[in-house]
Amino acid sequence: MERRINQLQDLLKSEGIPAFYVSNPYNIRYLSGFTGTSAKVLVSQEKAYIITDFRYREQAEKQCQGLEVVVAGGSASQDSPLAFIQRTLSQACYDKLAFEDEDVSVAAYMALDEALDVELIPFSGAIEVLRQFKDDEEIALIEKACDIAVETYDFMLNTVKAGMTEIELANAIDFHMRSLGASGVSFETIVASGLRSAMPHGVASHKVIEQGDLITVDYGCYYQGYCSDMTRTFALGDPGDKLKEIYAIVQEANRRVSEVARPGLTGQELDAVARDYIRQAGYGEAFGHSLGHSFGLEIHEAPNASPSYDEELQAGQLITNEPGIYLEGIGGVRIEDDLLLTKDGNRILTPASRELIIL
Ligand code: ZN
Ligand code: ZN
Numbered sequence: 001m002e003r004r005i006n007q008l009q010d011l012l013k014s015e016g017i018p019a020f021y022v023s024n025p026y027n028i029r030y031l032s033g034f035t036g037t038s039a040k041v042l043v044s045q046e047k048a049y050i051i052t053d054f055r056y057r058e059q060a061e062k063q064c065q066g067l068e069v070v071v072a073g074g075s076a077s078q079d080s081p082l083a084f085i086q087r088t089l090s091q092a093c094y095d096k097l098a099f100e101d102e103d104v105s106v107a108a109y110m111a112l113d114e115a116l117d118v119e120l121i122p123f124s125g126a127i128e129v130l131r132q133f134k135d136d137e138e139i140a141l142i143e144k145a146c147d148i149a150v151e152t153y154d155f156m157l158n159t160v161k162a163g164m165t166e167i168e169l170a171n172a173i174d175f176h177m178r179s180l181g182a183s184g185v186s187f188e189t190i191v192a193s194g195l196r197s198a199m200p201h202g203v204a205s206h207k208v209i210e211q212g213d214l215i216t217v218d219y220g221c222y223y224q225g226y227c228s229d230m231t232r233t234f235a236l237g238d239p240g241d242k243l244k245e246i247y248a249i250v251q252e253a254n255r256r257v258s259e260v261a262r263p264g265l266t267g268q269e270l271d272a273v274a275r276d277y278i279r280q281a282g283y284g285e286a287f288g289h290s291l292g293h294s295f296g297l298e299i300h301e302a303p304n305a306s307p308s309y310d311e312e313l314q315a316g317q318l319i320t321n322e323p324g325i326y327l328e329g330i331g332g333v334r335i336e337d338d339l340l341l342t343k344d345g346n347r348i349l350t351p352a353s354r355e356l357i358i359l
Contacts, residue, residue, distance in 0.1 A: 001033045002066035005048045007130055012045050018094040019044040020123060021085065021112070024103040026297045027127040029225060032064040041067070042085055044092065051081045082115035089118055098123035132294060132302055133316040138226060139340065142296065142318065145228035146338055146349040148180045148221050153232055153352040157359060162211045162236055166191040170204035173219055182221030186229060186299045190218035197233070198332040200289055200324060214239040214247075214331045220299070227295045229320055230350045231336030234357040243333065246325040247356045249281045250333045253323040254354060257291065261319065261339050261346040267309030274323040275307070283325045286332075292320035295338070317341050318349075 008031065012020055022028055022041040031041055032050050036059055039052040048067040052060050053074040060069045072081045079087075089097060099112065101122035112120060134142065155176045160169055170189040177185065192202030194213040202216075209215060218231040233247065253274040260273055271291040278287045290306030294317055303311060305319050313319060319341065324334030335354055339346040 001031065001064070003135075004031050004130060005043060005066050008043055008127065009045055009048075011126055011130075012043065012098070015098075015123075017045075017098045017121065017123065018092070018096055019089060020098040020126075022100060022127065023108070024100050024127070027100070027103075027131075030127060030131055030297060032060075032067050034060055034063050035225065036060070040081055042088065044088075044094070046092075049084075049088070051084060080115075082111065086116050086118075089116070095119060096121055098126075100124045128302065131296055133314070134296060134318060134340070135316075138296060141224050141226040142228065142338075142340075143349055145182070145186075145221055145223035145226050146230070148177050148182050148223060149219065149228045149230040150350055150352045151180060152176050152219070152221075153230070156217060157234065157357060160209065160215065160236065160359065162209060164209050166193055166196075166204040166207050166209060169209065169215075169217075170219075173217065177219075177221040182223055184222050186220035186222050186227035186295075190216065190231075192216045192332070195329065195331060198326045198328050198330065200326055200332065200334065209236060211237040212239060213237075214243050214333065216332060216334055218334065218336065225297060227297075227299050228350070229295055229299060229336065229338060230352070231322055231334045232352060232354070233333045233335060234359065236359050238358060239331070242327070243331050244356065246283065246286075246327065247333045249278060249283060250323050250325055250335055251354055251356070253277045254321055254335045254337065257321040257323070258337060258339060258346065258348055261313070261321065261341065262344065263315045263341050264312055266312050267303050267305045267319075268307060270305040270313065270319070271307055271309070274321075278323060278325060283327075286325045286327055287323060288326065289324065292322055292336075292339075294318045295320065313341055315341050315343050319346075 036056040042049045050067045051070045072079045072084045098121045102124035191204040193215040197216045216233045220228040292305040294301040322336035326332035338349040
């Protein structure tokens with residue numbers, strides 16, 4: 001964690017910002033390793049503090065290396081968190097404090113403004129930029145979250161039966177991921193069967209899964225704070241020629257993206273690899289979402305692979321590869337993998353079969 005604090009301090013120095021009040025819980029976890037629910041972080045150019053209440057003192061002391069633990073607020077302390085911050089800023093003669101304007105509510109901003117005698121500087125997005133580049137420790141946790149998703153694909157193929165509802169299958173998937181060490185799901189599991197598979201984000205419903213259904217499952221888990229995100233589409237009995245045709249197109253679009261994804265391509269260019277192929281196959285209109293997004297502590301992070309994202313992708317970033325085709329009244333297909341961009345290409349973290357499996 002100290003390396004992350006140091007990186008942020010370098011940024012504060014280059015921006016001329018004396019201190020930064022961090023309130024976004026994901027950013028707090030990223031900087032400090034703290035997994036509790038009640039804390040704020042204050043990073044100055046020289047020091048870093050985690051401010052929490054007496055319930056979390058011991059946990060913060062164990063988890064947060066490189067930060068001084070400050071207990072403030074609650075009946076055990078005379079100091080409020082903002083009183084501590086004001087005193088610290090005054091002692092250092094700082095007259096400015098950066099804060100995360102995209103995270104702070106109007107009420108919280110008014111409280112900051114009232115309690116602090118400094119200029120408040122909106123400074124959102126800085127830690128999110130650091131978070132785009134995953135270090136070895138983060139990659140190891142994400143790999144584990146992806147392994148759990150891959151293993152769960154086999155489980156679901158062995159578990160799904162005609163007559164089950166989508167919710168029953170989703171529950172079985174969620175429980176299985178927890179049994180493999182996940183702390184929870186990274187988002188509500190999507191199970192979309194039959195005609196519902198034409199809905200890109202059809203959260204599991206009471207619909208009964210029937211013979212002949214094509215089933216799209218988009219799911220992932222949290223492992224020690226980090227996510228995975230994977231989609232597979234499979235069939236229970238023959239889904240018919242039309243759906244087999246679009247499956248083959250989506251599979252090829254996904255394959256082409258994994259083949260070329262590398263640092264130096266923009267998010268736009270990577271998106272176009274799938275989009276151009278699907279358009280040439282005659283289904284451009286039916287691929288109505290972007291190709292991919294990054295993830296980590298949160299399920300959606302920058303960078304993105306979309307028609308409007310013109311920044312270059314870089315080594316150490318993650319990007320999902322999730323082309324899809326959705327035909328209303330017929331059904332839909334999506335295949336999603338998680339890619340880690342490496343120096344000269346990428347590594348697929350979700351190497352489960354992408355062939356059309358007909359059970
Ligand atoms: Zn997904
Ligand atoms: Zn995704």
